[in-house]
Amino acid sequence: MVPLVSYSNIVCKNAISRSNLPGLDYSLNPYFGCEHGCIYCYSPSVFRDNEIAKNWGKFVKAKINVVEILDNQLKKLPKGIVGISTVTDPYQPLEGKLQLTRKCIELLSTQKFPISIQTKSPLVLRDKDLIRSEGFDVGFTITTLKEDLARKLQPRAPSPSSLVQVIEEFSDRGINTWIFLGPIIPEINDDEDSFLQIIDLAEKTKSEIIYDKLNLRPWVLDSMASFLEKERPGLKDRLPSLVTRDSDYWHRLKVKLEDLCLKRGVRYKAAFP
Numbered sequence: 654m655v656p657l658v659s660y661s662n663i664v665c666k667n668a669i670s671r672s673n674l675p676g677l678d679y680s681l682n683p684y685f686g687c688e689h690g691c692i693y694c695y696s697p698s699v700f701r702d703n704e705i706a707k708n709w710g711k712f713v714k715a716k717i718n719v720v721e722i723l724d725n726q727l728k729k730l731p732k733g734i735v736g737i738s739t740v741t742d743p744y745q746p747l748e749g750k751l752q753l754t755r756k757c758i759e760l761l762s763t764q765k766f767p768i769s770i771q772t773k774s775p776l777v778l779r780d781k782d783l784i785r786s787e788g789f790d791v792g793f794t795i796t797t798l799k800e801d802l803a804r805k806l807q808p809r810a811p812s813p814s815s816l817v818q819v820i821e822e823f824s825d826r827g828i829n830t831w832i833f834l835g836p837i838i839p840e841i842n843d844d845e846d847s848f849l850q851i852i853d854l855a856e857k858t859k860s861e862i863i864y865d866k867l868n869l870r871p872w873v874l875d876s877m878a879s880f881l882e883k884e885r886p887g888l889k890d891r892l893p894s895l896v897t898r899d900s901d902y903w904h905r906l907k908v909k910l911e912d913l914c915l916k917r918g919v920r921y922k923a924a925f926p
């Protein structure tokens with residue numbers, strides 16, 4: 654049987670690069686590719702390559718020299734917040750074996766660079782000995798807490814309910830936790846019940862909600878086409894107009910979501926204000 658995901662090693666020239674993402678100064682991606690294979694992922698658009706986009710979710714290349722390169726770069730760079738990671742999940746399965754993310758965190762922490770982690774995996778708990786209340790925040794992407802839907806949207810990512818205890822544990826340890834509620838997909842995960850499940854978790858763990866809509870960068874609609882056809886025939890054609898930042902849909906949805914957060918006393922902000 655052909656394996657679903659192929660693994661290989663590559664060497665990188667840079668370990669961290671400047672980031673324009675809100676709240677980050679640098680981004681660090683120890684892996685190229687991502688096993689989780691979320692159908693809404695827009696990371697491939699960063700690489701602007703049709704082959705990469707077509708095969709996204711089916712390959713993972715470990716940047717095998719990332720720690721050594723990072724060590725060299727940190728000697729020359731001013732301090733700033735490092736986002737781990739921005740176009741991959743730093744705690745995907747291969748990290749369990751290679752520990753590249755862990756070694757990068759050790760190094761960054763020693764050099765006193767603040768670290769902002771974002772993941773969908775409970776494997777982050779392995780590194781709780783390194784992740785302290787000072788100089789760290791940890792974000793968890795929860796697109797939905799509905800297991801059936803999660804399996805369809807992010808087929809090889811850990812179950813979102815496996816994150817609940819992890820967020821609680823980090824929060825109990827005084828670590829700044831946040832939940833990335835996104836992408837919000839019209840008529841798929843935008844109902845009040847779905848929001849409330851996630852807002853309840855944010856309330857319980859004192860986590861901020863950072864939300865975002867579906868981002869239809871190149872290749873995203875293609876990647877979602879068969880899911881949309883099965884779940885909501887006809888939605889694919891309507892999505893582009895629904896998910897613009899100035900659409901009535903998005904305006905109404907933001908009001909609804911923010912109102913629910915306010916009622917629960919949960920802090921919130923849009924990922925891209």
Ligand code: SF4
Pocket residue numbers: 687688689690691693694695696710739740741742773807810
């Ligand atoms: S976990 Fe993140 S980077 Fe990986 S496939 Fe999903 S959305 Fe893309």
